[in-house]
Amino acid sequence: MTEAARNSRSPGRLRHRLRRLVSDAMERDTLRAFVVPGPDVARALGLDLEAAGMEISATPRHASMLVLVGETPESLRRSAAVAYSQIPRPRIAISVGAKNPSPFPEPDFSIPLEQKALERATAEARKRLAGKVLNPHKEEKHAGEERAEDSDGGHASREEPDEGDAIHEDLEDEKARAGKDSDEGHTSHKEPKEHAGKSEEHAEKAETESSDGGRANHKDPEKHVEHESMNHAEMGHDHMDHGDMGFMSMVAMTEGTPRSSDGLQMEWVAAPFGPLFPGLPGGLALTLTLDGDTVAESVVSSAVGMPRFEGMSGSAETFAGWLASLDPFSPVAYRALALRAFEDAAGIAPDERTTLARIGAMERERAASHLGWLAGFGYLTGHARLAERAGKLQLALLRAGGSGESDRLRASGASEISRLKIEVDKLVENLRRNPLLTRRLKGVGEIPGDAEASGSVARARGASADARADDEGYRSLGFEAVVRGGGDALSRMRVRLAEVSHSLDLILAAGSISVPSDSFDYGLSGKGSATVETPRGKASLRLSLRGRGVSGLELHTPSTRHIELVESVAKERELADALVGVASLDISPWEVLH
Amino acid sequence: MTAAISILALLAGAYLVAVLEGWVSMGRMSITGPLASGAAMLGRESFVPKRRDRVFFEVAPPLLLVSALLAAAVLPLSPGLIVADLATGALFVNAALAYVMVALLMAGWAPNGAYAMVGGFRFLGQLVAYSMLIVMPITAVAMRAESLVTTEVVESQAALPNAIYQPIGFVLFLLAGMAVCFLPPFDLPTAPGELAGGVEAEYTGWRLAVFRLARLVLVVTVAAAVSVFYLGGWLGPVFPPWAWSAAKTLAVAALMLLAGRHVPRLRETHVLEWGWKVGIPLALLNIFVVGVMILVVG
Known part of the structure; x- marks a missing residue:
């Protein structure tokens, strides 16, 4: 047996x-x-x-x-x-x-x-x-x-x-x-x-x-x-209905449904693309109403956004840390924003060494953030190699140059940054010579000319909007804003690619990376405002500092502006193009103010 | 007996392609990896969407498998090793592969969800783009062999493989083959980043295992077709015929898996546009050139 x-x-x-x-x-x-x-x-x-x-x-x-x-x-x-x-x-x-x-x-x-x-x-x-x-x-x-x-x-x-x-x-x-x-x-x-x-x-x-x-x-x-608008059962899609209907009358099926721009009457289907959609930033809740594979309507919100700050008040000691913790993509920029506003309120200026170290930290964050965006973008567009390379480079960069305990960039850190720069340049060159990628992105995600934009989205349509250009520290390092024309997903990618490279140069020029610390005399008081170029664009903060507390907060973040553009990049676009358009805006749902 | 050997060879090929796929996507070569994945998949529960089209949902994965198996049946592994040596073999490959579209459309329609449905209909559009590029290069291949019998197609390449004799047809057929297998950059129906799996997204557990197996068999079949039509199938020195067939098929499969990693997924409109505006004129040119060469060179 x-x-x-x-x-x-x-x-x-x-x-x-x-x-x-x-x-x-x-x-x-x-x-x-x-x-x-x-x-x-x-x-x-x-x-x-x-x-x-x-x-x-x-x-x-x-x-x-x-x-x-x-x-x-x-x-x-x-x-x-x-x-x-x-x-x-x-x-x-x-x-x-x-x-x-x-x-x-x-x-x-x-x-x-x-x-x-x-x-x-x-x-x-x-x-x-x-x-x-x-x-x-x-x-x-x-x-x-x-x-x-x-x-x-x-x-x-x-x-x-x-x-x-x-x-x-x-x-x-x-x-x-x-x-x-x-x-x-x-x-x-x-x-x-x-x-x-x-x-x-x-x-x-x-x-x-x-x-x-x-x-x-x-x-x-x-x-x-x-979903009210996505009731497949009513659409004669359910298998029960297949049998009942016998011959499916196309006229009966689409009766009373909205007519799309091409005149074809079709059932519209509302499909959620988030907040946990793999191709878009986690937390971005996008619902697209699909007319066939064309986007008829879009509704977007953030499932993870920041609270509105108006009228809020709190302890000054913990404020910078709290603000930094809100957005996992750019904690350094928000910490720097809070500290600059404090410094402005107190009427003091940081010494040159601190300024440079902050620039180093912010530029590392910018380069890492852009690479992270590129990795996600590679995943969305099905470019496996790009997703892999960009993701690895981002992680390597986040680990390069230490966590900021020591002020000066150690020799090992500097050589690591230089090595990464060579790899980044190789990747940039590879992408530049990829005609299929160029064709894929050209003309996708265009935004109306009068739309309000900042950061790389604005710089990708010819505007030299960069808060760094007004900064003394940046100017001393030879900063120049990267500006490209086009206003589509392709030019946004090119701007970000060039910025990654430029940011790495700035880190090397600054010579140190130090995440801004909270060593500040909170006994001071006054009204202060500050503007910082975060990886996604201009963020500005206004606050009053009094008796170790902050009040009168007013914050503007780039993604709050950019999330408004989603509708215009998605509307009347084929699904894949709409998604590429939305992703190309590099919205951080975490910094969207409710 | 022949059928049993052929199916075993096909399954072995599918397994090796799964190993290759793992190596390509994860960078690690693991010989036992696909075995573990398959067994683990069988051990998971297999949900079905509540308001599905029951028949379509259950039939789609096996149909995909059957379609690939049918096409493989007319492809010779070595001179005697062919399941069905049809007089219309070369055309039969095309006919069998047409059911890939039917299977994917069914898989897209059945689960009653937006992602899957968009994926299914995307593949219908993709078929419109690639199907002529399957048939027309085969026409030129058959012209040279003066036969649609696949074994005779192989023998016609004794002097020179078709990949060199008609390179345009080779490239077009290879690209169309990748589109049939919905491999990147033609993975429009599954598109992980855009449709979270698309037609495949609703399958879990053993149903997903059948779907994945079917896709692997499809890749092997198409790679074998490329090898038979363009690389001289079993022909080659020193090694036995079956070894040449296996080596060529696996090499083509590896090429198909690797090529898509360096380019983004194509847009649906571009697939159609390039298929018709570039692909078909080139395929016609290929037929014309091959015709002239047959007349002139003999």
Whole structure:
């Protein structure tokens, strides 16, 4: 008797062997991770997910792990919870440097924001995944799993309260509330309203049922988001309707639907592209109404933006740090902005050494930010090599030149920057000679001539708008604004590429990198204002300093202006072009003021 | 027996292509990687969207696989090793590959979601761009062989492979082949950055495993077609015929996987524009040149 035959007579043992096999496979398999808010934020925080052994997944459905990176607002964690429920089991969640992941389900483990810890976590995650295959009874329940499951025979034996339940309760309440508030009459889809625009596209039809033989059917009403404008069932798309209709009349199908610019009547479909969309900055909540594959309408907001500051007041000591923590893409620039405003209020000026060190730090941040943008842009446009190179260069640059403990750029730091500059120039040259990339971007993402823009978006349409040009320190280093004509995605990319190179020159000229510190006499008082060229454009701050407190805050950020341009770059564009246009604006959703 | 050997060879090829793909995308060569990935995928749960088109959803991945297998059936691995030596073999490849579009359109329509649907219809547009560039170069190949029988096409290249005899056709067929396999830069229907997986996004667990396997088999099939039509299939010195076929097929597959990494995904309009305005005139020119050469050189 063969072993297989023996096993087939003891289904329990066979199942166990199969589990063992799958569990081993899972331990060895590439760890595919869905990253919240996005891989761009992880890189900006200095995490190299690929080096830690993860492969970034574009959709939670193809992932086996969710990585929550950094501090995120509650609304985004809610979207993360929905994304997590779309990861097929066995799955695992880790939180990296987040203090409070609620309402995200309790992560399997939390680690500090360090590359080393992340590398250890990957190995641990593999083991846990493999363990979950062997002991599926310990598989957690999470947000989005139907209550019916609890009373379901298959799961009756594992009703012990676990970490999933807290969030579960939470969302149930939300559902009930939303159901009462909603006047849509969709009692069967009592989805909290806020999910609708924010959760990923997957969410809207993610009402899933498991067809996995071993497990009970589970449906996810939680994840089912009904979009008024995207009711596929009404569009004769549902399979039930295919049968009922017999011959589908195109006239009947499109009756009463809006007519697009080309005169063709089609069903419009609203599809969310964010806040967790892989090709756009994490946290940018974009909803595109598609007319075929053309964008008819767009609605954009930030799921992670800054609060409006007017009338706020707070302690001066912690203000700079607080402002810096709001945007993971440009903490140095915002810290410098706060300190300059303080200095202006107090009527003092920093010495030359401090000025240069700050310039070094800000330029490193700018170059890293542009490279990070380029990596994301490469991913969106499907240019794998570009995404890879730019991401690696960004991480290398963030680590180059030390963290700013020592004032002078050490010899090793300087040579590292010079080495990176050679690699950056090689990359720039490569991109310049890529005719397909040029064709792909030319004429995409054009903005109206009278639109208000700053930073690289403005400089890419011929305006020499750069706050650095008015700065004494920058002028002494031979700064010159990079200006290009064109006003499209191509010229924006070219401006940023040239700026990366120029920024590296400025770092070498400044000779030191030092993140501005909080050594400031907060006893002083007065009114102050400051302007700083952040990686995305001009940010200005006004404040009053009195008795160790700040008040009368007024902040203007470049992304708040640029998010207004989304509509004009997306409208009437083919989907891919619209997305490239939006991405080319390099919006940081974190610095968008609500 | 022949069929069994051919299918095993095809699966082995698909496995090697999966290894290559892992190496290309992650920079690490792992011989057991695809095995672990496949087994792990089978161990995951497989959701289905609630309001899907049940038939289309379930049929699409197997149909993709069947389409690739059918096309492979008429491609010889060595002189005797061919599943079906059809009199219209070369055309049959094109006919079988047409179902790739049907499968992707079904996979796009079925899940009832915007990303997948846009992906599915994008591929329909892509077909309009590439399908002529599959047929027309094959025409020129058949002209030289004076036959549509794939084994005779291989034998016609004994003196000189078609890649050198008709380089325009070779390049066009290779590019069209990449478009059939929706490999970058023609990955419009799946587009990770634009559509978060597109037609593939809604498949999980074992269904995703079938979809991925089908895509790998498709890559091998198209690479084998390139090798049969343009690189002289099994012909070559010293090594046995099957080794030449395998080596050429894998080399073409590697080229197809690598080429797309250095360029951005093409725009749908550009694929159509270049397919019709550049590709088809070139394919016609190719047919004309080959015709003249056959008349003049013999």
